[in-house]
Amino acid sequence: MISRLRYTFREMWASLSRNLTLTIAAVITSMVALLMVGGSLLIQRGFDNQLKLWTGGVEMIVYVKHGATEEQIALIQSELLSQATVVESAVHCDEVCAEKYAREVAFPNDPEFIKQLLPQIPSYFQVKPVDKDSSAVLRSLKTQFSQLPNVIEVRTPDDAVDLLGQLKDVIGVRIIVVSVVLLFASALLIWNTIRMAMFARRREIEVMKLVGATNWFIRLPFMLEGLLQGIAGAAGASGVLLLANDNWTSGVKTFPVNSGLRSFVVTDGYPIWVCMGMILLGALVGAIGSATAASRFLDV
Amino acid sequence: MIKLENVTKTYTTEVTALRDANFDIAKGEFVFLVGPSGSGKSTLLRLMNRQERPEKGAVWVAGRNINDMPDSKVPHLRRNIGNIFQDYKLLGNKTVFENVAFALEVIGRPRHVIRQQVPAVLDLVGLGGKQERFPHQLSGGEQQRVSIARAFVNRPLILLADEPTGNLDPATGEGIMRLLDRINKTGTTVVMATHDQRIVNMMRKRVIQFDRGVIVRDQARGVYE
Numbered sequence: 001m002i003s004r005l006r007y008t009f010r011e012m013w014a015s016l017s018r019n020l021t022l023t024i025a026a027v028i029t030s031m032v033a034l035l036m037v038g039g040s041l042l043i044q045r046g047f048d049n050q051l052k053l054w055t056g057g058v059e060m061i062v063y064v065k066h067g068a069t070e071e072q073i074a075l076i077q078s079e080l081l082s083q084a085t086v087v088e089s090a091v092h093c094d095e096v097c098a099e100k101y102a103r104e105v106a107f108p109n110d111p112e113f114i115k116q117l118l119p120q121i122p123s124y125f126q127v128k129p130v131d132k133d134s135s136a137v138l139r140s141l142k143t144q145f146s147q148l149p150n151v152i153e154v155r156t157p158d159d160a161v162d163l164l165g166q167l168k169d170v171i172g173v174r175i176i177v178v179s180v181v182l183l184f185a186s187a188l189l190i191w192n193t194i195r196m197a198m199f200a201r202r203r204e205i206e207v208m209k210l211v212g213a214t215n216w217f218i219r220l221p222f223m224l225e226g227l228l229q230g231i232a233g234a235a236g237a238s239g240v241l242l243l244a245n246d247n248w249t250s251g252v253k254t255f256p257v258n259s260g261l262r263s264f265v266v267t268d269g270y271p272i273w274v275c276m277g278m279i280l281l282g283a284l285v286g287a288i289g290s291a292t293a294a295s296r297f298l299d300v
Numbered sequence: 301m302i303k304l305e306n307v308t309k310t311y312t313t314e315v316t317a318l319r320d321a322n323f324d325i326a327k328g329e330f331v332f333l334v335g336p337s338g339s340g341k342s343t344l345l346r347l348m349n350r351q352e353r354p355e356k357g358a359v360w361v362a363g364r365n366i367n368d369m370p371d372s373k374v375p376h377l378r379r380n381i382g383n384i385f386q387d388y389k390l391l392g393n394k395t396v397f398e399n400v401a402f403a404l405e406v407i408g409r410p411r412h413v414i415r416q417q418v419p420a421v422l423d424l425v426g427l428g429g430k431q432e433r434f435p436h437q438l439s440g441g442e443q444q445r446v447s448i449a450r451a452f453v454n455r456p457l458i459l460l461a462d463e464p465t466g467n468l469d470p471a472t473g474e475g476i477m478r479l480l481d482r483i484n485k486t487g488t489t490v491v492m493a494t495h496d497q498r499i500v501n502m503m504r505k506r507v508i509q510f511d512r513g514v515i516v517r518d519q520a521r522g523v524y525e
Contacts, residue, residue, distance in 0.1 A: 003411050204391055204402075210349070211454070212379035213406035214372075 004217070011221035015197045016228070022196055023229060026189040030233025030285060031240070033182030034278045038241045040175035041274045046264045047168035051161065060127040060138060062145050063153045066095070066120050072150045073123070079148050080127055086137060088128040095123045122152060183285055186233065190226045190289030197222060198297045205298070219294040226290020227283055234282025238275035245271050301327040301458060301489045302348060307357035309343055309513075317343040318354070319513040325491065327457070330484045332500050333493040334524055335510035341493035344510075345460045348491065349381045350374050362457060379407055382451030382488075386463035388443045390435040396422065396446050397431040403450045421453045425479055441472035445479065452483055459483060461492040465499060473499060497524035 016023050062080065064073055073092060080090035093101065098121050102114055127145070131137045138156040145154045198205065208218050249265045302325040309318040318340040325331050333341040346352040347359050350366050358365045366377060390399050397418055404414045422428055425445040435443055444464060451459055461480065465473030477499050484490045494500060500507060500523060507522030508515060517525070 003405065004408050007405055203389065207389055207391065207402065207450075208406045209375075210378060210383045211403040211406060211450070212375040212377075214375045217406060217408070 008221050008224065012224045012228070015201065015221060015225050018200060019193055019197050022189075022193045023225075026186065026193045026229045027233045027236065029182065029189050030186040030230055030282055031236040033179055033186045033285075034234050034237035034282050035240055036175055036179040036182060037281065038237060038274045038278045039244070040172060040179060041277075042241065042245060042266050042271060043175070044168060044172050045266045045270055047164060047172075049266065050261070050264045051164055051168075052263070060129065060141060060145075061155045062090075062125040062127055062148075062151055063122045063155070064124060065150045065152050066122050068123070068150045076148055076150060077125065080125060080145065083141070083144075086130055086141060088130050090125045090127045092125050093123060095121055098123050183281070186230075187285045187289040190229050190286055191293040193229065194222050194226050194290045194293035195297050197225065198294070215298060218298060219291075222294040223287065223290045226286040226293070228286065230282040230284070230286020230289070231279060232282075233286075234279040237282070238278055241275065241278070242271055301325055301329070301362060302491070303358075303360035304344075304347075305358045305360070307347065307354045307359060309340075309347060309352060309354045316513045318347070318510075321357070321513075321515055323508060323515065323518055325489060327489055328484070328487050330481070330490045330503070330505040331492070332503070332505055332507045332522070333491065333510065334495070334500060334507055335516075337495075338512075339510035340513040341510055342462055343513075345462050345491065345493055348458070348460055349378055349383065375407075379454060380457045382454070382456040382459040384444070384447050384451050384459065384461040384464045386466040388435070388447040390443055390446055390450075392435050395432050395434055396427060396438070399435070399446055400450045400453050403453055407454070409454075417453055418449075421449045424452070424482075425449045439472070440468050441475060444468060444472075444476050448476070448479060448483070452488070456488065458489045458491065461490065463494055463496075464492065465494065465496050470498060474502070477503060500524040 062076070064076060068076075077090055077092060080087055099118065102121065127141070129137055129141060138161070142154045142156045145151060205218055245266060249267055252261060252265050255261055304321050304323050307318055307321040308316065310316045317338075321340075321344070333344060335341055343352065347354055348361060348366075350369065353367055358367055360366070361377065362380060364377075366374075369377060391402065394402060400418045400421060401414045404417065409417075419428070419431065422431055425448050427442060427445050427449065430438065430442065435446065438446065444467075448464075459480070464480070465476055468476060473496065480490055480492065481503070504521045504523070506520050507517065507524070509517035509519075509522075509525065
């Protein structure tokens with residue numbers, strides 16, 4: 001058993017080093033393909049995080065006319081909460097609270113604008129719909145609430161949510177299509193590398209068959225070679241992906257608070273899972289490419 | 301040891317390499333297959349180690365009909381058959397020792413067996429001091445001895461030799477024949493395809509003669525005609 005293992009690894013290494021340029025090409029192609037797969041997954045996750053912030057924070061703002069009485073405000077609140085099946089909560093932020101928000105969060109660096117805003121600053125309700133992901137629901141609520149007495153305006157992130165969702169779909173689908181094409185290309189390249197390796201060693205293979213080596217014994221070093229190429233590509237792609245994700249995450253921290261991109265990051269353990277998935281996928285692509293070539297071309 | 305029953309092998313509808321061949325080769329026999337190029341000698345050798353299959357008839361080796369043998373069993377059959385070729389088929393990037401050891405290594409023999417058997421067989425073929433040389437550093441006769449050592453290192457029951465002296469000068473060819481004769485005397489059956497009239501006449505072994513795929517003569521202690 002040990003001698004067989006030693007033989008298999010020795011032959012695999014010899015074959016890899018003999019076909020170095022093709023090996024490098026196959027590894028780079030796998031790496032680019034897997035990088036796109038992993039990158040696509042992280043981008044999708046970034047979109048999800050961003051959407052979660054937009055739909056999970058202030059979903060809808062119902063602005064109340066400046067100077068509305070407490071009764072009028074209570075009436076609006078009861079109207080909002082009467083939609084129990086679509087509205088989860090409606091929290092009132094009075095004029096003091098609205099001023100504080102404008103000063104500290106919305107326009108902290110623009111005291112002149114705050115000065116202009118202050119005499120008319122409206123109080124508002126933060127309304128959370130039950131279905132946070134549906135822009136159709138948001139739109140219908142917006143129309144409905146705009147007609148309430150003493151409501152001056154209703155703002156929803158529905159258009160932005162739509163845009164972000166569409167962007168996510170468009171980018172995601174395209175990246176996935178290109179990734180699949182590249183993965184196929186890398187499997188083909190690995191297939192071709194193994195074919196070339198087998199052709200280069202056709203004399204050895206002929207001798208091996210004649211002296212009674214089994215087909216599996218002959219195939220194994222070639223299959224391991226392809227597997228290693230796939231895994232090497234995946235490992236490279238994982239490294240680049242983690243580095244790129246780190247750089248993006250630290251870069252985004254320097255963006256302005258209201259840039260709208262601060263949540264477009266993936267900071268949990270998800271990238272590690274993506275990398276593990278990429279390594280499995282790389283191994284699978286390598287194994288499929290090399291196994292089909294090793295079986296197909298054993299009669300070289 | 302080897303038995304052919306009504307064996308016919310065709311490559312295309314026009315080319316029949318072997319037609320209705322019948323013969324028996326006993327254990328320990330030395331048999332020459334003679335005839336002009338394309339008469340079916342090499343095809344017969346390829347049928348005996350299951351590199352080819354006949355269209356009709358049965359090829360029996362060591363008591364088994366190898367035409368019916370599943371592909372998975374073929375490697376085990378070949379471990380009992382040594383092959384020698386006119387062009388030696390040595391691996392240029394391996395030393396003499398490694399070339400011979402390779403035949404044991406790929407069938408999973410442990411290292412200590414390889415270390416023991418390879419020098420012994422190299423001594424037998426007269427290459428004891430040349431273990432670390434590469435094929436290109438050897439003469440044609442020496443390369444053929446390495447090829448014989450590789451074929452014999454696993455102590456096969458049968459040796460199939462396809463024109464083993466075809467690339468050698470007469471004196472070197474005689475040396476190779478003496479070596480094959482010594483191996484034959486250990487009980488190994490030797491089947492050798494050749495054009496070499498001088499060698500066949502010198503050895504005076506059984507001769508099976510082919511002409512366009514048909515056996516035209518099967519003679520004990522025969523000569524080349």
